[in-house]
Amino acid sequence: MHLREVADLVAGRLEHADPEMRITGVHTLGSAQPDQASFLANMRYKGLFEASRAGVIIITEKAFPENTRPVIRVKDPYLAFSLLQRHFHPQPRADGIRHPSAVIHDTAHLAEDVDIGPLAVIGRHVHIGAGSRIAAACVIEDDVQIGASCTLHSHAVVGTSCVLGNKVIVQAGTIIGCDGFGYAWTGQEHLKIPQTGRVVLEDGVEIGANTCIDRGVIGDTLIETGTKLDNLIHIGHNVRIGAYSIMASQVGISGSAEIGKGCQLGGQVGIAGHLHIGDGCRVAAKSGVPGDLEAGGTYAGIPAMPHRLWLRVSALMTRLPDIWKTLGKRARS
């Protein structure tokens, strides 16, 4: 790829760089070779800029105004890196390869080019759309619908009747459509409530590894278009998550909570059941949310409070010994 092509792809401007120079890939500042591009998206790593052996480095418009080495200036170096990485590593195509060891039910309906890996199980009346790839040892239970261009990694499980849109990615070991945690106390025992709803994942949703998404009790658990979930997340029954939201690993969302569009939840956040989290909320890692959150806010803490307040509170927590001492002195005075 010539640098002029790179600049075109990332909508960038070459500086001190030969447009005809060729690069063969992209790597980190510390590891990139002279035939590779690199990028500086997090200024925490700016110290690596000078010493990097990269053939060209993608930086922001304003970084290093005195720069004399070959760079490409863009608005968002991280996005530019992403575009380059996607160029050099395009998604594998489905080829219609069905491993003979896979167990595919006669009534399953698979588009011609769908790949099915070794020892995968495809149940009754399953539909899988064009270009989807089902990796080794996945279990797709009866009556599941999977759209086009989906990728299910090894050991993913999609439970009975669940629905995946197009371009959905499910990482390894993840369970879509396990039973929710629903019991009624009879006075003697916890009586299991049959969980008869579905999980619906809309187009472009990605779910990380070993995550669990409970099916609805009745009605559906719904994750809207383009939302991305990380590893080891728990999504309770009948939760609804709006489009283009992001959740880091180990988040737990209790049953019937509604998360808005464009929300960002940090790692290990917990959300209580039956809440409403407004659109565009950001919740810092490790927070515990016991009540509704207003749209557009940034929150942190256990219990969650506005992030600015949390910054003050958490700083003052470390001053509690001082507070106690001052108060003690004054009490004695």
Added chain:
Amino acid sequence: MHLREVADLVAGRLEHADPEMRITGVHTLGSAQPDQASFLANMRYKGLFEASRAGVIIITEKAFPENTRPVIRVKDPYLAFSLLQRHFHPQPRADGIRHPSAVIHDTAHLAEDVDIGPLAVIGRHVHIGAGSRIAAACVIEDDVQIGASCTLHSHAVVGTSCVLGNKVIVQAGTIIGCDGFGYAWTGQEHLKIPQTGRVVLEDGVEIGANTCIDRGVIGDTLIETGTKLDNLIHIGHNVRIGAYSIMASQVGISGSAEIGKGCQLGGQVGIAGHLHIGDGCRVAAKSGVPGDLEAGGTYAGIPAMPHRLWLRVSALMTRLPDIWKTLGKRARS
């Protein structure tokens, strides 16, 4: 199902309702059709009562004293819903179907009507009791004993020598009997201690998806009758959990802790090792428990404290800026 039959099943009283009217199922207030029942268990949703199209709604004795629409009054609408949902969705029966792709060891002893799904593995000397169903791609390792009427969902693993009672349910991807986290430091390395105990799950236990239950180092990890665990929970080696306890998702119980009977742990709670949690304790979501808890108490916070105290403490945490300011002023005065 006629409404008079519904009323019988849930021990309820018809009000403004035709005993001969028939319903075909149960759904939420917002989605139920005129031929379906619904229920109002959480007063958070009482605003949906009027507009619901449900043919009949199950409510408490005291709700809506002026009500004029068809309802069934019961003591516990959630329990009534559960009974109805179980009526309309009875547990599937085992039929003795062994998928030909399953790998069943010659020495395994399976009751006649046990179902074994595609690509399941049943090891040496495994015993499985009448009416149990083992779903696709489960691995039941050597010498495991599984009682009657159990359900193991896709990709469940039961490790060597573990024991499941009757009516045990294991959700997908869950590991019963992984090695506990036991090492001794030699001065040079962490020396692995062979984990040679078992996991014993008594009758009626249910374990959620992608949960991990460590086998005992020596001796057993034990979960008593009727206890229910949610998804992504960690149970360390030699933990003992009393009967009819409930743990929400992502709870972590460190090794050798003893949890009493009838306890309720909220999501993401952590319990340190070698502790004793008394019978009937309730611990709020996200709490961290570093010491023993007395029976019957309700606790919250990190570190866990009585819940009433935590309510005061967590409210006052948000007043720390005020405390600091007042103190500052007084200090200056």
Added chain:
Amino acid sequence: MHLREVADLVAGRLEHADPEMRITGVHTLGSAQPDQASFLANMRYKGLFEASRAGVIIITEKAFPENTRPVIRVKDPYLAFSLLQRHFHPQPRADGIRHPSAVIHDTAHLAEDVDIGPLAVIGRHVHIGAGSRIAAACVIEDDVQIGASCTLHSHAVVGTSCVLGNKVIVQAGTIIGCDGFGYAWTGQEHLKIPQTGRVVLEDGVEIGANTCIDRGVIGDTLIETGTKLDNLIHIGHNVRIGAYSIMASQVGISGSAEIGKGCQLGGQVGIAGHLHIGDGCRVAAKSGVPGDLEAGGTYAGIPAMPHRLWLRVSALMTRLPDIWKTLGKRARS
């Protein structure tokens, strides 16, 4: 095993014990029989010493100075127990048994004595070294390298191109080499960044059950020699963990964090991305670490602070009602 042999193995000193007496195993103080050894490593259980039926008990040099029963005195009873437990339960040997149901690609290169369990999948160009055992239903994807004497338990997944050294143990259901959580926001959607690096686990690493280790975006996620991870842990892309560190269950490490050598992280700890945790740090369970930590320190809390300070702070948190009251009185005065 004669007691004189036991004493030799654990470098201990017999006291009131017959060197020719034989024991057949080791068990807890409460359960050991007269033909078994036991040990007292945690003084919390010292009340069980007298009543124990064990034939011999391993204790510290200083415990029970007035002791009159058969004991073996050692420096570290827990280490001594470990050595005995390893003696009586040696690791199973690989025998070169390949279950006929396993799907092993023609181009895979397996040492002669490697065991492959039922329904395991071994991909293209996989290398597996001498004495390694791959249990039922594992998926080893293309181009993976696994060293000698490794043990992969049922349902473990090792993703494309990942590398395991020698004597690595992976517990059931664990995913090595899932995609990291990397997206760039385009203004319209979260654009997935192809995750093209590897996971490298050095010699002697052990990973617990249902844990997830993300592959690097570019470059590797690295876990150095002898480090042990518990169940349900999340390791983000490009994380580096130094040798002989220990992490308890449900820890989450965000992308590009660097954890030093010999660190100890308690359960449910969360570490933010791009941090540096110095060698030998200890972080208490449930802590949240938002910034770098200096080598050798002990930390606790959300946000993490020096452990001593946290002890004061957490104690004073419970005094907030008193602080508020005193302050109120003084304000009124």
